[in-house]
Amino acid sequence: MNRGRIHLPVSPVCNIRCRFCRRSFNKFENRPGVSAKLLKPENAAALVKKALERCPEITVAGIAGPGDTLATRHAIDTFEIIHREYPRLINCLSTNGLLLEHYAADLSRVGVKTLTVTVNAVDPVILDRICSGIILEGKIYQGIEGADILIEAQKRGIKKAAALDLVIKINIVLIPGVNDKHIPVIAETAAGLGASIINIIPLIPQHEFAGWEAPDCAALGKAREEAERFLPVFRHCQHCRADAIGIPGRGDISSLIYGEEGSPYASVEETFSHG
Numbered sequence: 511m512n513r514g515r516i517h518l519p520v521s522p523v524c525n526i527r528c529r530f531c532r533r534s535f536n537k538f539e540n541r542p543g544v545s546a547k548l549l550k551p552e553n554a555a556a557l558v559k560k561a562l563e564r565c566p567e568i569t570v571a572g573i574a575g576p577g578d579t580l581a582t583r584h585a586i587d588t589f590e591i592i593h594r595e596y597p598r599l600i601n602c603l604s605t606n607g608l609l610l611e612h613y614a615a616d617l618s619r620v621g622v623k624t625l626t627v628t629v630n631a632v633d634p635v636i637l638d639r640i641c642s643g644i645i646l647e648g649k650i651y652q653g654i655e656g657a658d659i660l661i662e663a664q665k666r667g668i669k670k671a672a673a674l675d676l677v678i679k680i681n682i683v684l685i686p687g688v689n690d691k692h693i694p695v696i697a698e699t700a701a702g703l704g705a706s707i708i709n710i711i712p713l714i715p716q717h718e719f720a721g722w723e724a725p726d727c728a729a730l731g732k733a734r735e736e737a738e739r740f741l742p743v744f745r746h747c748q749h750c751r752a753d754a755i756g757i758p759g760r761g762d763i764s765s766l767i768y769g770e771e772g773s774p775y776a777s778v779e780e781t782f783s784h785g
């Protein structure tokens with residue numbers, strides 16, 4: 511059965527700084543972190559209604575950005591409304607995991623069933639090469655210290671979410687020469703914390719990694735095989751945008767939904783701060 515999904519781009523800011531991430535608002539790029547505009551939580555239900563009228567196959571409502579979904583309460587507030595009005599939709603959320611422990615119970619309460627946590631390393635020396643810093647309770651932590659705080663927060667968050675029976679997928683951005691030899695350790699750690707599946711995504715070379723070599727098919731295949739020793743591997747990732755709508759592989763209808771007169775889209779934001 512083909513399952514449709516609607517991604518609701520309600521989360522404007524992020525609380526960590528991945529060196530490969532260049533979030534953006536535009537209509538043409540097809541990758542995570544990109545959205546045409548930002549949606550207000552109170553307008554999400556109207557958008558879901560329009561999308562379901564056009565594409566009744568939609569069974570999943572997801573929030574994946576464009577920033578981190580737990581850096582503000584917007585995602586939880588949105589799911590609270592969606593879960594009340596469309597209880598049959600399966601709610602899913604992607605996060606960097608920094609605040610997952612804090613919000614896991616809230617996510618379970620508002621109907622989130624599946625969770626994606628991006629874990630690019632479980633060794634702070636490696637993570638420091640991927641993430642330049644984090645912001646926690648208004649304070650910036652950089653280098654190894656920030657990486658260590660993030661890793662430990664992710665571990666506690668994944669464990670707590672698993673204890674609440676959420677199905678947890680781990681996303682790993684595969685970066686040749688940085689974390690490619692570290693994949694089995696991440697996979698083994700994730701399995702031990704209660705994750706169910708792994709998704710290995712090739713690096714999109716941009717921002718501080720602009721010009722870096724993206725992994726080829728052989729490198730990706732090897733990483734997936736190594737991860738598979740510990741957890742099943744998801745192989746159908748399509749790098750969806752944060753505002754994708756429709757059935758993956760059958761074209762995207764987001765421009766139809768967002769472009770309609772009286773669209774519930776809120777203000778257009780050209781850019782936003784990492785905090």
Ligand code: SF4
Pocket residue numbers: 524525526527528531532533543575576577578605606
């Ligand atoms: S957590 Fe996501 S949105 Fe935040 S910097 Fe990393 S890739 Fe970008």
